[in-house]
Amino acid sequence: MSNIANKITTVRQQITQAAHLAGRDPESIRLLAVSKTHPAEDIEQAYQAGLRHFGENYLQEAEGKIHALSHLAIIWHFIGPIQSNKTRVIAELFDWVQSIDRFKVAKRLSEQRPQHLPPLQVCLQVNISRETSKSGCQPEDVDALLQQMLPLPGLCIRGLMAIPKACDDPAEQQQVFLALNNLLADLRNRHACTTAPLDTLSMGMSADMPAAIQAGSTLVRVGTGIFGPRLTPSHPS
Numbered sequence: 001m002s003n004i005a006n007k008i009t010t011v012r013q014q015i016t017q018a019a020h021l022a023g024r025d026p027e028s029i030r031l032l033a034v035s036k037t038h039p040a041e042d043i044e045q046a047y048q049a050g051l052r053h054f055g056e057n058y059l060q061e062a063e064g065k066i067h068a069l070s071h072l073a074i075i076w077h078f079i080g081p082i083q084s085n086k087t088r089v090i091a092e093l094f095d096w097v098q099s100i101d102r103f104k105v106a107k108r109l110s111e112q113r114p115q116h117l118p119p120l121q122v123c124l125q126v127n128i129s130r131e132t133s134k135s136g137c138q139p140e141d142v143d144a145l146l147q148q149m150l151p152l153p154g155l156c157i158r159g160l161m162a163i164p165k166a167c168d169d170p171a172e173q174q175q176v177f178l179a180l181n182n183l184l185a186d187l188r189n190r191h192a193c194t195t196a197p198l199d200t201l202s203m204g205m206s207a208d209m210p211a212a213i214q215a216g217s218t219l220v221r222v223g224t225g226i227f228g229p230r231l232t233p234s235h236p237s
């Protein structure tokens with residue numbers, strides 16, 4: 001087995017273990033492989049090991065890989081900050097966009113999603129730790145943003161995504177993840193419908209996956225744990 005296949009086995013075991021500890025079905029947690037900075041060959045190895053969902057942060061880098069791997073049935077997630085002048089390419093190439101944090105971007109993605117494709121599956125990114133340097137809308141603004149997005153065609157609103165402030169204490173990690181879970185539960189009570197199933201809680205990365213699963217994550221985004229350390233960043237951000 002390849003190194004990547006071995007790492008995926010380990011990550012899957014960690015997911016299963018965390019799910020059992022939480023009394024949850026491991027099948028209810030989707031594994032998204034975050035492949036930023038890693039080459040198409042590594043993605044193909046992860047695909048051969050059974051993964052189908054892959055996440056990219058940088059549009060230019062992603063475009064090349066998506067074209068190179070178009071023979072595979074990959075479900076691509078855009079998870080990086082979005083410049084509003086780049087939405088057309090995102091709307092054309094990706095299946096999911098997890099990093100919507102303002103209406104302008106949502107509206108453009110809706111208008112630019114090609115008619116022949118299924119709706120774009122989207123999550124609203126929440127700045128759950130209220131870090132000034134981080135993207136994501138403020139927790140108190142999520143409801144209004146969702147309300148504004150509900151009528152937009154071409155989008156299916158799946159839930160919330162967050163990248164909490166880095167922290168080593170699992171109990172503290174879990175508190176933050178529970179806050180996001182509560183926020184989604186609240187939105188679901190008020191707004192769930194066919195175009196907004198609100199069934200996705202995208203939280204947990206290599207360093208805080210167990211705490212996220214304990215707090216109800218349905219989608220963990222794992223980069224380092226699958227592909228190893230990120231290769232030399234070739235990007236400004």
Ligand SMILES: *Cc1c(COP(=O)(O)O)cnc(C)c1O
Binds near residue numbers: 205
């Ligand atoms: C890079 C990244 C990840 C993966 O982080 P790791 O710590 O390498 O697992 C997850 N989510 C987002 C939004 C990222 O940018």
